[in-house]
Each structure stands twice: as C-alpha cells, then as structure tokens.
Amino acid sequence: MPFRDICGQDRPVRLLRRAWAGGRLAQAYCFTGPPGVGKRTTAVALAQAVKCPSPLTAPSGGEGPDACGACRACTRIAAGQHPDVTLIAPEEKTVITIDQIRGVAARAGLRAYEGTAKVWIFDPAHEMQEPAANAFLKTLEEPAAGTLFILVTTTFSALLPTIRSRCQEVRFPALAEEHLRTILERHGRNTEDAAAAAAAAGGSAERALALDAPEFCAMRARLVEEVWNALDSLPTLLDQAERLAKDREGLEEALEALLVFTRDAAVAGIGPPGAPLLPAERRAEVARVTGDATLAAVLQVHAAQREAQQALAWHAQPRFAAERMLLKMRQAVGRK
Ligand SMILES: [Zn+2]
Numbered sequence: 284m285p286f287r288d289i290c291g292q293d294r295p296v297r298l299l300r301r302a303w304a305g306g307r308l309a310q311a312y313c314f315t316g317p318p319g320v321g322k323r324t325t326a327v328a329l330a331q332a333v334k335c336p337s338p339l340t341a342p343s344g345g346e347g348p349d350a351c352g353a354c355r356a357c358t359r360i361a362a363g364q365h366p367d368v369t370l371i372a373p374e375e376k377t378v379i380t381i382d383q384i385r386g387v388a389a390r391a392g393l394r395a396y397e398g399t400a401k402v403w404i405f406d407p408a409h410e411m412q413e414p415a416a417n418a419f420l421k422t423l424e425e426p427a428a429g430t431l432f433i434l435v436t437t438t439f440s441a442l443l444p445t446i447r448s449r450c451q452e453v454r455f456p457a458l459a460e461e462h463l464r465t466i467l468e469r470h471g472r473n474t475e476d477a478a479a480a481a482a483a484a485g486g487s488a489e490r491a492l493a494l495d496a497p498e499f500c501a502m503r504a505r506l507v508e509e510v511w512n513a514l515d516s517l518p519t520l521l522d523q524a525e526r527l528a529k530d531r532e533g534l535e536e537a538l539e540a541l542l543v544f545t546r547d548a549a550v551a552g553i554g555p556p557g558a559p560l561l562p563a564e565r566r567a568e569v570a571r572v573t574g575d576a577t578l579a580a581v582l583q584v585h586a587a588q589r590e591a592q593q594a595l596a597w598h599a600q601p602r603f604a605a606e607r608m609l610l611k612m613r614q615a616v617g618r619k
C-alpha cells in the first residue's frame with residue numbers, strides 16, 4: 284500500500300514522504316506506537332517508495348511523490364517477495380535471534396538486486412535478544428551505503444539505548460474512530476458494523492478488523508449483566524472475580540465494557556425525563572441490569588471500576604483488583 288492510501292497517520296506519513304522526496308531519509312527509523320495502527324503498513328510504503336523505479340510525481344489524493352503501487356517492485360514488496368526488502372520477525376513467534384541478525388549483517392554488505400537501496404523491517408524490534416541486539420548495533424554503526432533499517436515496536440523503551448540513539452523515532456498515535464470506520468468499510472464492513480467495531484477497538488485497526496461487531500456487542504452485554512447479577516451474593520461475587528481475573532488482558536477488556544455500560548447508566552440517570560439523553564431501548568436495557576440503583580450508586584460503581592483500571596495499570600494482581608472492585612460495587616448498590 285503506497286503512502287497515499289494509508290489512513291489516519293497523516294503526520295508520520297508526511298514526515299517520511301518529505302524526507303524521502305527531499306533525499307533526506309535517515310539510515311534507521313524506529314516506528315513506535317500502539318499495536319495495529321499502521322506502523323508495518325507505513326514501513327512497507329516507505330520500502331515501496333525507495334524501491335519503485337517509476338514513482339508518481341503528483342499522485343491524486345496525495346501530497347508530493349509516491350510509489351506507483353502497481354509496478355513489479357511495488358507488488359513484490361507488498362507481497363513480501365522482493366529480494367531487497369526483508370522482514371525480520373521473531374522465529375517461531377518468540378525472539379529475533381542472533382543468527383537472523385548475522386544474516387542481515389552479511390547481506391547488508393552486498394549489492395542490491397535492483398537499484399541501490401536495501402530495506403530491512405524489524406517487527407517487532409523489541410523481540411531482539413540482547414546478543415542479537417548487540418550484533419545489530421554493529422551493523423547500525425557502520426551501515427553499508429543504500430541500506431535503510433526500519434524498526435517497528437510498541438515499546439521504544441525496550442530497545443537498547445544505544446540502538447535507540449541511532450534511530451530516528453517516528454511516533455504513530457492510536458487511530459481515531461473515523462479512520463477506523465474508513466478502514467473497516469474498505470474491508471467490506473457495512474456502516475453500522477464498522478461504527479460498532481470502531482468504537483470498541485481502542486484505536487487499533489488490527490483489533491477492529493478482528494472484531495465481529497454484533498457478536499462482540501452481545502458478548503459484552505452478557506458480561507456486564509453477569510457481573511451485575513453476581514453482586515447479589517458473596518460466593519457468586521467471588522466466583523465472578525476469579526473468572527474475570529483469569530488473565531490480565533481479559534480483565535482489562537472486561538473493565539472497558541463495564542465502564543462503557545456504567546457511563547450509559549449514569550447518563551440514563553442524569554437525563555431529564557422529558558428529554559432523555561439515551562435512546563429508549565438502551566435505557567430499558569440499562570434499567571434491567573442496574574435495577575433500582577440510584578445515580579449516586581452508579582457513580583460509585585463507576586469510581587470502583589476506574590480504580591480497578593488504574594490498579595491494573597500499576598500492576599496490581601488482577602484477582603485482587605477484580606475482587607476489590609466487585610465488593611465496592613456491591614456496597615454501592617446496597618445488595619445484601
Ligand atoms: Zn512502483
């Protein structure tokens with residue numbers, strides 16, 4: 284995908300495009316940002332730009348030159364089959380090994396097959412073991428002419444400081460909902476599904492694409508109801524805490540769903556009866572779950588959920604955070 288088709292990352296894309304068009308590309312870049320926001324896609328676009336033999340000087344819908352996206356070089360790069368553009372990814376999904384880096388170092392000194400540029404994309408770069416990272420550093424310190432290294436990572440701080448200092452960092456923010464919707468619609472989702480998945484994806488296109496929107500919404504609704512029902516009895520509550528806390532990521536997702544629901548419950552409680560802020564259907568759904576909980580109780584529930592989210596961010600034990608939250612919720616809504 285050439286630069287002009289990348290959605291929602293205008294700033295990093297503009298920076299790279301200008302550097303390329305002006306012949307000012309750095310030898311090594313580090314693309315940082317949350318997962319699924321277009322870092323790898325942009326790395327591929329940059330590789331296409333430097334390797335395309337017939338770039339467009341004024342493509343429609345874009346500013347400045349761009350790869351053509353259609354020639355043999357561009358299509359081979361997009362398919363991961365160009366001999367001068369290599370993706371270095373962890374072997375067997377674990378780490379990038381020193382052998383892989385030795386391979387890079389050996390080939391970096393050779394001539395390119397076509398043209399002069401050779402591109403290496405490391406994704407995720409933070410999966411380089413320390414010996415591999417040290418070996419890579421040598422290549423980075425004495426780069427052969429025409430080499431371009433692109434390190435892709437969600438955790439810039441996990442790279443060796445010596446590597447970080449030799450790369451120009453390019454930050455990719457989480458994607459805005461409108462851009463997620465566009466990406467989903469490009470993948471054939473209808474408007475309604477795209478909107479639901481975009482809202483639930485936390486700024487990640489990867490996540491949004493993985494979500495089956497209606498099924499996902501139903502699953503979240505079930506979870507929220509289950510949690511509220513569990514407040515009725517202490518043993519059920521403790522069981523629920525255990526289930527929620529099975530893994531940290533699952534608990535984080537559950538908290539997101541709970542918070543969205545609680546916000547709606549608060550809004551339902553605030554809106555004047557004559558001019559409700561929530562659609563009637565949603566209000567009925569909220570009321571069915573929260574029962575006769577007052578607005579003050581709902582706000583306390585919200586605080587307990589935010590506190591749990593905060594605690595997780597500070598590496599609290601998931602089980603402890605979940606139990607504490609449920610107990611506070613139970614206290615807030617006055618269930619005995
Ligand atoms: Zn091309």
